[in-house]
Amino acid sequence: MSQLVAKAQALANKFVVAARPQLEEFWKYAKVELSPPLPADFQKLKKTAESAKKVSKKDMMKKSGFSQITVSEAWLNVLVTVEVITWFYMGEVIGRRHFVGYKV
Known part of the structure; x- marks a missing residue:
């Protein structure tokens, strides 16, 4: 029984060693991508939306609907x-x- 426990511990240790680089990379990106937005992000989003609105209005004036x-x-x-x-x-x-x- 003790041999089975020792083999299981060795297998678990190998798994942890093999998975560590992938987990470190995952956490590196998760800290950046999964963090909640900051107030500065909302300001950037507002500016981007306003500029997109202006560009779309210009495009609509150019093409004037489906006729073009x-x-x-x-x-x-x-x-x-x-x-x-x-x-x-x-x-x-x-x-x-x-x-x-x-x-x-």
Whole structure:
């Protein structure tokens, strides 16, 4: 029994040593990416939103709606829309693991 405990401890120690670099990298990025936003971040977000609003208004004034879209741009938009819808439904099928409905 003591040999089994010793082997389990050795295996656990090997696991800890092997996992340490990945965990250190994960924590390094988690401290930055998963931290709550600071008040300065909200100011940057407000400035970015305002500049995006100005740019979109300029673009809308330039193109004036759908009348300025070429046939190739419209066709490209249709193809992108069909691709997004297809990937959505394929994700649903993969998630259900069945083509029609859920297995109950």
